[in-house]
Amino acid sequence: MSILDVLDTDDFEQLTLVRDPESGIRSAVAVHDTTMGPSLGGVRMRAYPTHDDAVRDALALARAMTVKSALAGLDLGGGKSVIDAEPTASNKARFLPVHARHIASLGGRYVPGADMGTDASDMEVLAKHVPVVSSRRAPSPFTARGVFRAVGATLEWAGERDLAGRRVAVQGLGKVGRALVTLLRRAGASVVVADVDDARVREARDTAGAVPVGADEILTADVDVLCPCAAGGVLTADVLAGLRARAVVSGANNPLATPGQAALLRERGVVYVPDFVANAGGVIACEAEVHGSDDGVDTKIEAIGVTAVEILDAAAARGTDTLTVAEEIARERLAARAAARPAFPAVP
Numbered sequence: 001m002s003i004l005d006v007l008d009t010d011d012f013e014q015l016t017l018v019r020d021p022e023s024g025i026r027s028a029v030a031v032h033d034t035t036m037g038p039s040l041g042g043v044r045m046r047a048y049p050t051h052d053d054a055v056r057d058a059l060a061l062a063r064a065m066t067v068k069s070a071l072a073g074l075d076l077g078g079g080k081s082v083i084d085a086e087p088t089a090s091n092k093a094r095f096l097p098v099h100a101r102h103i104a105s106l107g108g109r110y111v112p113g114a115d116m117g118t119d120a121s122d123m124e125v126l127a128k129h130v131p132v133v134s135s136r137r138a139p140s141p142f143t144a145r146g147v148f149r150a151v152g153a154t155l156e157w158a159g160e161r162d163l164a165g166r167r168v169a170v171q172g173l174g175k176v177g178r179a180l181v182t183l184l185r186r187a188g189a190s191v192v193v194a195d196v197d198d199a200r201v202r203e204a205r206d207t208a209g210a211v212p213v214g215a216d217e218i219l220t221a222d223v224d225v226l227c228p229c230a231a232g233g234v235l236t237a238d239v240l241a242g243l244r245a246r247a248v249v250s251g252a253n254n255p256l257a258t259p260g261q262a263a264l265l266r267e268r269g270v271v272y273v274p275d276f277v278a279n280a281g282g283v284i285a286c287e288a289e290v291h292g293s294d295d296g297v298d299t300k301i302e303a304i305g306v307t308a309v310e311i312l313d314a315a316a317a318r319g320t321d322t323l324t325v326a327e328e329i330a331r332e333r334l335a336a337r338a339a340a341r342p343a344f345p346a347v348p
């Protein structure tokens with residue numbers, strides 16, 4: 001499908017591309033939907049195989065942000081931007097000011113945040129040109145809290161009283177996974193962990209009482225809940241064949257190697273909470289930054305559990321998988337809001 005076909009098929013509001021010979025930047029900002037509010041999403045900085053890949057990634061990620069924010073009940077739409085370059089210091093020095101001016105030219109329709117290849121210090125650079133910027137504080141503790149809430153709600157939905165004594169596997173002990181381990185251990189869960197970085201595994205074992213397993217064993221560990229918190233695409237057909245977890249609640253974005261695997265999980269009786277539901281704590285924190293107040297953050301993170309249960313119930317009632325149902329519910333919420341008020345702001 002051509003990029004223009006993607007814009008039509010997925011109802012994109014806006015895609016802007018910048019190619020600036022002076023700096024050498026090649027970048028894109030995708031604004032998928034502003035029905036709920038200004039589009040918010042990270043600035044991804046990465047050298048893509050082709051520039052076409054970069055633009056397609058921005059489009060797919062922006063669309064996912066619309067669904068994530070709608071399901072989290074936020075007054076935010078979905079957007080994302082990419083700078084097609086290695087995230088080196090010299091590239092950042094040349095490209096970030098140009099990218100900031102590109103974002104500023106959109107008049108508030110896109111609010112940037114940190115993503116793969118960018119961090120809070122890069123947001124400070126953007127903030128010199130862009131009035132509203134998110135991720136100036138780390139979103140990961142909020143993301144971990146949301147995943148934790150989704151794990152608890154999923155177990156309750158499956159008939160467990162609480163987390164005490166339940167077994168949870170956490171793949172990846174980075175910013176999200178490590179904080180999640182602490183929350184799970186405090187709630188009395190027994191936690192098995194793996195990371196390709198041995199020092200992180202030792203630290204989680206020694207300070208949180210997590211039990212290390214091999215990086216090649218974690219995804220098929222014999223647990224109640226599996227929480228991928230490393231890279232996306234880890235739930236391949238091979239992993240699904242050996243999966244022993246009763247539920248998958250992912251901190252990592254896009255853990256399924258293909259979307260069709262949500263149906264396979266359902267067929268196998270594995271409860272699957274979509275990543276964009278479970279890991280919405282970060283964007284909830286970003287919304288609070290945009291509004292300049294943390295009022296309501298705790299309630300919205302608690303609501304991640306409610307939304308997870310709503311999706312599990314609806315999938316059971318509609319006889320379909322949770323990924324399909326989650327997207328349907330997001331579309332229903334967007335349609336209801338669109339009917340209630342005009343999009344923000346109208347394109348001049």
Ligand code: NAI
Pocket residue numbers: 139140141143171172173174175176177194195196197200215229230231232251252253279282
């Ligand atoms: P991070 O980069 O801090 O941590 C990732 C960890 O995974 C690292 O410790 C790395 O060594 C480990 N890892 C990589 N490959 C592995 C493998 N094959 N087996 C075991 N461990 C492996 O990343 P962060 O921020 O913790 O994010 C984790 C995931 O959650 C990513 O997919 C990210 O896109 C997603 N996410 C993060 C949010 C946040 O607030 N940081 C928000 C929403 C999603």
